[in-house]
Amino acid sequence: MSYKADLDKVELTPEKLKEFSDIAREQLRAFFEPRSIAVIGASRDVNSPGWVAFKILLENSRSGLLKAKVYGVNIKGGELFGEPLYKSILDVPDEVDHAVILVPAKYVPGAMEECGKKGVKVATIISAGFSEIGNVELENKVVETARRYNIRIIGPNGLGVFDPWNGVDTMFLPYHKSLNGKELLACPRPKKGYIMFISQSGALGVAVLDYMYGEGIGLSKFISYGNKVDVDEIDMLLWALKDPTIRVVMIYIEGIKALGRALVKVAREFSKYKPIVLLKGGKTKAGARAVASHTASLAGDIKVYEAAVEKMGAIWTNDLMEFLDVSKALVYQPPAAGENIAIVTDGGGAGILASDKAEQVGLIVPPTSDKLLEKLRKAQERGIIPSVATFANPIDISGSASDESYVAAIEAALEEDSIDAVLVIALHHPPLLSAKFVDKIIEAIKKYKKPVVAVDIGGAGMATWVRDRFDELGVPSYPTPERGIIALKGLVSYGAFLKKVKAFDEFIQRWKPVI
């Protein structure tokens, strides 16, 4: 953990950041890419945490998703799912990289001691019953043992790690739950994707994963660090810097301690490479009181927070939906160089609602320039854009729009120097739109490194198809005009930070689409 002690002392140059990142990746690798895992507290008690965690890890290993051997450890010995349960980790006939610990709190120091002797590199401690209920001494003993053996810890009292790329899943919540005799998906895991999500609250974290699953948002890693005796946001940012499956970091925090000086320092440098999206619980007096009651921590002065977040270069979001909508946008689209947006729509009302929201959140919907107007008029004269279209921005190509109308209007807008980003509202009704219209739009925007976000309103069949197709092809889509604008605002905010720290041009040069 040496780099953390150094953080306050050194100037964090890009080289230094990379150096720390290398150390962190070396130390943390076994959390995500272990060659072997031991589940200490694997239990035959059906649906108990030790049963669920062992079962899921074993299944992931057997399916080949998890490239690690999985061993069960239970003081009583025996067998589970056709595997032997070892009485001690010391009995496991193999090296162990990663220990997942679910035994009662009082046994954890002993288990850690054995882990140390076994040469375990990292431990995810799920067990609760430490400082959160006053058992500070017990917790300290665990930490002290870990330090002695150079074992990194995630936890205790959290859900640990979920990594859909590598199959590491220490969440002890069963996928399904039986309800009135029917098996219902109770804890769905999101698909593989490009977001690392760190949550101070385990329960909220799981709820967000469920929400992500429903919205089809992919995940790289979920970290629920519980009491956070060791691995924290700093470690995870250092890990994330060089992880190609992480394009965006989402952080949910409650207490004031989370945003310490060292984190702000690392985050500011990190944000030049990848965006951090932040949601804070306890932004108001009522929320702060709730935080105090939930985690016995201080929510702190919101002004102090805001200043810290700004310094971090993190994108501040105001609620759960914004937290996810903005993160989804940042995975797929480059940041915007400025706040001027064009809205291309086939529905007047939806364009108006988007314009309203844009102004409310500080984006600019500038009147169409003469140059752009001329291009649009030419397309109109050639019959590509319908005669009833209006070009005030929103550029309203109307219900008579065709695939080519969209392509022409969007290309013209993206070519315009004064336009930094485009919101495409593609209500699916116009009879001239073909099954290929989304694909054609995507093809057209590829040559511009300016962000584009899409909207189609509706909850069934064609609306869902249109949005899914946009998502699949790398243009994030949303079910209301206002949510589309909020997503664009996130891309504009990140761009503004990059400009401020003079990292925008490099970022854009480096930027490649996921898809």
Add this chain to the structure above:
Amino acid sequence: MSYKADLDKVELTPEKLKEFSDIAREQLRAFFEPRSIAVIGASRDVNSPGWVAFKILLENSRSGLLKAKVYGVNIKGGELFGEPLYKSILDVPDEVDHAVILVPAKYVPGAMEECGKKGVKVATIISAGFSEIGNVELENKVVETARRYNIRIIGPNGLGVFDPWNGVDTMFLPYHKSLNGKELLACPRPKKGYIMFISQSGALGVAVLDYMYGEGIGLSKFISYGNKVDVDEIDMLLWALKDPTIRVVMIYIEGIKALGRALVKVAREFSKYKPIVLLKGGKTKAGARAVASHTASLAGDIKVYEAAVEKMGAIWTNDLMEFLDVSKALVYQPPAAGENIAIVTDGGGAGILASDKAEQVGLIVPPTSDKLLEKLRKAQERGIIPSVATFANPIDISGSASDESYVAAIEAALEEDSIDAVLVIALHHPPLLSAKFVDKIIEAIKKYKKPVVAVDIGGAGMATWVRDRFDELGVPSYPTPERGIIALKGLVSYGAFLKKVKAFDEFIQRWKPVI
């Protein structure tokens, strides 16, 4: 149309309102409960508006949903879907209550003249090509003819009417569209429900219906009046007053003319009986510019609007999602007597986010009173509420919550005089929650006429099941804590209006749950 001319002159007492309502219902009844419908412009051109409208009305009639005979009129005669097409409405061998007109604009005055001779009571004119493109004289001729024969008009240049209770559906958009050889639902119609939705924009209207379908929100009537030469918001409010299938009126408007003095007057009186929820396009300068370009109307000074909306007693919403979330809440729950809410949750983080949003939108999350605290502690002592629960408000009954913990906490909160409404956050993970927990909560809240709104986060299996069950049993549910708060805020705003005009107590006494 006489009552409209009188509106400015008379004092609108409750008696007068009811009198006007009776006249309006007499005059408008044939739009929604016709004994016969003629589709003028029924066309053999597959997927043309005249083909779609005739097909859907005929199908609804044949299925028995629409209790009216449906006749096709086409100047060329012939046959369609096994029905004869009459060359003129005058040839239809039956009385005709409701004419749906889809012929080109220039033929509409002639068609109206024939409707008059036939004794038609109401006409929905779908045809476009009138004042919206400068053909004011043609439009005036239609209106003049209608007046001469006392025919009420919805339209022209709109989508007309959709009524899932009675099967009247003049929307000329086919349910399905073929995409890559697959039939996809392109214009889903929401299920039967209790909302009347009036939209100044047809395209946005259809998009909202699609959204409602996806969210499972029911509809009583959708009105798209296009150029609005006759039937307008005033008529529809007078209709809605005595329509038992209408509990909430949603209005989407853009132009400044919509909220005239007469409407404000009627709305204010109407709002004492049923809530109006309003979404205005063109709230900002950018939005107003977009409105000017879309409908050539003035969006107007937002302050003037806000004052009018306040006077109307309407609930002002800021975006599409809020528009629907608030309307859904008002269908199912009574208004709140004040702004003090209790949050009962099994997840700390979600409770914190709800508290933050509550304070941001002007709701109060007061510290738990001694009386309430005592009740909760007693339930805790008896083992009904888990020992790890905290009671600061949010009342966090934790992941160890059982069905009975919810019931005890919610009942205690509802009994408390100082609490006006309750947000129930029911994250579905706690292992002790049974398949009956939603039903038990609903049973417990029935005896209180205080609003309750529910939240479960997640997009699959169990989360969806929990929310659907709440909805089915009359407690509106939402997928994020913040959306739940926005919904509660709508119930608080409506309650505040009722208090201001001294109509709250009567309203609550009258109020009955839908389910």
